[in-house]
Amino acid sequence: MILAQVIGPVVSTMKINQLDGYKLLRVRAVNPDGSFSGPSIVAVDTVQAGKGDTVVVIDEGGSAGVMLEVTGQPIRTVIAGIVDRIDTEERVQ
Amino acid sequence: MILAQVIGPVVSTMKINQLDGYKLLRVRAVNPDGSFSGPSIVAVDTVQAGKGDTVVVIDEGGSAGVMLEVTGQPIRTVIAGIVDRIDTEERVQ
């Protein structure tokens, strides 16, 4: 599971049928210092997350099925929660 | 799931029997700022994606089987949709 920030929606009309009905959001990983890194991740929204929200993303097929209460769907990445507060990074060592 | 861009076909004649009949495309991850990163990913096409298209790629064996409607195939990475539109990145925080 990682911390990520929501960039915005992903609109795709030409896609496999199994993705119909799911809201796809583009997110990016949040580094400990608040900066961002890595490629654009595409996640199914389950918590009505909005642009700029910090969220917890789970990236595993089995977990995705549990959260969406479906089986046999080709979905791997899901937003599991909106983060209210995280401690700012300090040099903790 | 990640956003990626199609670079072009991968032609492989000595591949194992199980991959026969699948169209393989080389894609690369798309960063939030529109640049690219990471190694060349090889994905099975399911949506007639073409060179330069932005696509959603799922990288998991179980999901791949569901999308291709096969079981027991050694396939992990599949293009699940062509993206029509994504919001350009703005500083959203």
Next chain:
Amino acid sequence: MILAQVIGPVVSTMKINQLDGYKLLRVRAVNPDGSFSGPSIVAVDTVQAGKGDTVVVIDEGGSAGVMLEVTGQPIRTVIAGIVDRIDTEERVQ
């Protein structure tokens, strides 16, 4: 499994029901030279880890279920132990 350092708690009230009751910590990967790298990882705590602790993190759904003694939970990343001592890196080659 990786070595990571605990940054602090992740507070998320809108999370899906299945994550209720688990203590979520934000951690970051520890490099061999003691520096840190990568995005913020979110892990379920099982060993009462505190801020600044060096921990062993397992990132796999099956293992997470075993450690938490649950099945069918959408959890992939768990802190499995607090590290007492690791050898400082020397040029070992």
Next chain:
Amino acid sequence: MILAQVIGPVVSTMKINQLDGYKLLRVRAVNPDGSFSGPSIVAVDTVQAGKGDTVVVIDEGGSAGVMLEVTGQPIRTVIAGIVDRIDTEERVQ
């Protein structure tokens, strides 16, 4: 699945029994511009790949078992095909 290039054999006499009889090759990921990146990947050869060959590598236990026609083997990474031709990268966007 990724594109990779074969660097050469990995010779290991002191290893678990289950890896006996498999030819292990060291490969490295190929970037879209033809450069290389990332750590040394160790893959089981199934297609008589040789040094310098560009290959398709699948990194998943289930797929590895299908390709090798075995079950219950601790193998995750397999070379699935030798690539005859890939389009050179052009700025496709």
Next chain:
Amino acid sequence: MILAQVIGPVVSTMKINQLDGYKLLRVRAVNPDGSFSGPSIVAVDTVQAGKGDTVVVIDEGGSAGVMLEVTGQPIRTVIAGIVDRIDTEERVQ
């Protein structure tokens, strides 16, 4: 599977019960040019690897169980063999 080098032991007294009895080693990925990269990986030793050894590491729960001849253990990363010899990197393309 990746090539890695052993840095040294990981000592953890406060950990989940299921990890009792396993020898944990800290390793780091070996790049094709012999340098190192990435975070500290924690792996269960099965082959009496020592500090400085180059080893093959498998990172998958299913494979870990097969190698350790256990089921239902929360272990994902195991050292599967000690490498006797790898070809030095040359520009092979």
